[in-house]
Amino acid sequence: MLNPRFDEQPDISELQAALTTRLVSDPQLVAPYARDTSRAVATGAPIAVVLAESTADVSTALAWATRAGVPVSVRGAGTGLAGGAMGYDGGLVVSLERMTAILDIDVDNRLATVQPGVITATLDATAREHGLFFPPDPASARISTVGGNIATNAGGLRCVAHGVTTDSVAALEVVLADGRVMRTGARTRKNVVGYDLTRLFVGSEGTLGIITQAIVRLKPVAPGSPRSFRASFSSLEDAGLAVTAIVNGPTQPEVLELMDSLSVEIIESFHPSGLEVPAGAMLVGQTVGLDAETKAEDITTLCRTLGADDTEISETDALLEARRLSNPALNARGLKISCDVGVPVAALARMFHGVAEVSAAHSKRVSTVAHAGDGNLHCTVESPDTPTGISEADAVIDDITRLALSLGGTISGEHGIGSVKRHELGWQLDEVALDVQRSIKAALDPGGILTPDRAI
Structure with missing residues (x-):
C-alpha cells in the first residue's frame, strides 16, 4: 500500500x-x-x-x-x-525527457521505433527525409512528445484524415508497476494474438504502466504541393453545418479546423498576421495530392454555397500556423479554464448554438477552436485568474461538457482525464464500466503507485 x-x-x-x-x-x-x-x-x-x-x-x-x-x-x-x-x-x-532516440526508420514496412521522449514534430521531420510522415499532429507537436501523445491518445489537426494516435501505434514496450517489462503488439499489419494490450495502454495516462519504447506506423507523403484554404462565416452555426457537409462530401481535406471570432481576435492580438476577424467563425484546412488545388476549390465553393462570406486558397501554411498559435495566444491572455469535449460531427451546429447559450447564461465569453472535421472542440472561458473567476469558469465548462454529452458526445476527445476532469467521469461512464476499469487498474498495479487518483 x-x-x-x-x-x-x-x-x-x-x-x-x-x-x-x-x-x-x-x-x-x-x-x-x-x-x-x-x-x-x-x-x-x-x-x-x-x-x-x-x-x-x-x-x-x-x-x-x-x-x-x-x-x-x-x-x-x-x-x-x-x-x-x-x-x-x-x-x-x-x-522521460532524456529518452529521445529514434532507434529505427523501417522504410519498407513504414514503421519507426522510438523512445517516448522524442518530440512529435522531430519524428515527423525525420520520417519525411525518407518520403514518409508520422500522422498524429497535435497543435503542440513542436513541444509534446510521442510518449505523451500515446499516453493520452492525442488527436490533432490531421485526425480527420488519419485518425488519432492509437491508429498509428503498432507495438509498445511498457514497464509495469512492479518493474517487469512487457512488450505488446507486433510489426505486422494484422495481429489477433491475445487481448489487444497495445490499445489498452494507449490513452491510459500512466495509470497502468510506463511506455519506454514504441513502434509507430508511418505513411507516404502525398505527391504534389498542398494547399491551405480558409472560409469565413458570419454565423458559427453555419460554419458547423459546412463542416458536416464537407466531411460527408466527395472531397476530403487532410485538415479541417475551426476558430470562432473571439479565438481569431485573440490569436491576431498575440501574433498579427493579417487575418480579418470573422463575425462568426473561420474554417481553415488543407488538401494534399496532385489535385490539392482542385480539392481546395471544391471545398471553398461548397462553403460559399453554405453561407461563407469570404474564402481564400493559399500555397503556404500560414493559415494553419494561426490555428497552431491558439493555445499560446490563449495562455498569453491568461485564459486557462478549458475543455476538449467531442460530439458527433452532425451535431456541431447544435453544439455551437448551445455553447453560445451557455456563454450568455453565465455572462462569460467563450473562445472555441476545434478539430472540426472530427467534432473535437476546445472551449476556453474568459474569466479572471482568481479563485472566484476560476470557480465561475469551471461552472461554464461543466455546462458545456453536459451539453456535449446530451448530444451523444464525450467529456474528452484527446487531452485525457488526469485530475482536472475526474469529477466528470460518472457523467459519461456507468458504474459497471467504472468498476471494470478499476479492476484492470488493480490487476496491473495492485499497490496503486502509478498515477493514483487520476484518470480512473
Whole structure:
C-alpha cells in the first residue's frame, strides 16, 4: 500500500545508489518537474525525480516505488492540459525527457521505433527525409512528445484524415508497476494474438504502466504541393453545418479546423498576421495530392454555397500556423479554464448554438477552436485568474461538457482525464464500466503507485 505518512520520507539511498546522477532530489531542481501546463494546483513536493535514460532506469524506479509504497507521476514534456503529470507530495517523478532516440526508420514496412521522449514534430521531420510522415499532429507537436501523445491518445489537426494516435501505434514496450517489462503488439499489419494490450495502454495516462519504447506506423507523403484554404462565416452555426457537409462530401481535406471570432481576435492580438476577424467563425484546412488545388476549390465553393462570406486558397501554411498559435495566444491572455469535449460531427451546429447559450447564461465569453472535421472542440472561458473567476469558469465548462454529452458526445476527445476532469467521469461512464476499469487498474498495479487518483 502507499506510504501513509509522506512527512516521514522514505529512504531513497537504495535508489540513489542504483541510479547515481540520474536521480535528483534537490528541491529546487525537482520543482519544475512537479507540474504540467494544466490549471491543476500542486498539492505538495515530490521527494525526487528520476531522469530516466533507459528502460532499465524506469524498471529500477518502479520496482523501488512499489516496495516503498511511493506514488509515481510520469512526465514527458509537461505539456498536458488535464493535470495528469502533476507531482505527488512525497512522491517520485519519472521523467522521460532524456529518452529521445529514434532507434529505427523501417522504410519498407513504414514503421519507426522510438523512445517516448522524442518530440512529435522531430519524428515527423525525420520520417519525411525518407518520403514518409508520422500522422498524429497535435497543435503542440513542436513541444509534446510521442510518449505523451500515446499516453493520452492525442488527436490533432490531421485526425480527420488519419485518425488519432492509437491508429498509428503498432507495438509498445511498457514497464509495469512492479518493474517487469512487457512488450505488446507486433510489426505486422494484422495481429489477433491475445487481448489487444497495445490499445489498452494507449490513452491510459500512466495509470497502468510506463511506455519506454514504441513502434509507430508511418505513411507516404502525398505527391504534389498542398494547399491551405480558409472560409469565413458570419454565423458559427453555419460554419458547423459546412463542416458536416464537407466531411460527408466527395472531397476530403487532410485538415479541417475551426476558430470562432473571439479565438481569431485573440490569436491576431498575440501574433498579427493579417487575418480579418470573422463575425462568426473561420474554417481553415488543407488538401494534399496532385489535385490539392482542385480539392481546395471544391471545398471553398461548397462553403460559399453554405453561407461563407469570404474564402481564400493559399500555397503556404500560414493559415494553419494561426490555428497552431491558439493555445499560446490563449495562455498569453491568461485564459486557462478549458475543455476538449467531442460530439458527433452532425451535431456541431447544435453544439455551437448551445455553447453560445451557455456563454450568455453565465455572462462569460467563450473562445472555441476545434478539430472540426472530427467534432473535437476546445472551449476556453474568459474569466479572471482568481479563485472566484476560476470557480465561475469551471461552472461554464461543466455546462458545456453536459451539453456535449446530451448530444451523444464525450467529456474528452484527446487531452485525457488526469485530475482536472475526474469529477466528470460518472457523467459519461456507468458504474459497471467504472468498476471494470478499476479492476484492470488493480490487476496491473495492485499497490496503486502509478498515477493514483487520476484518470480512473
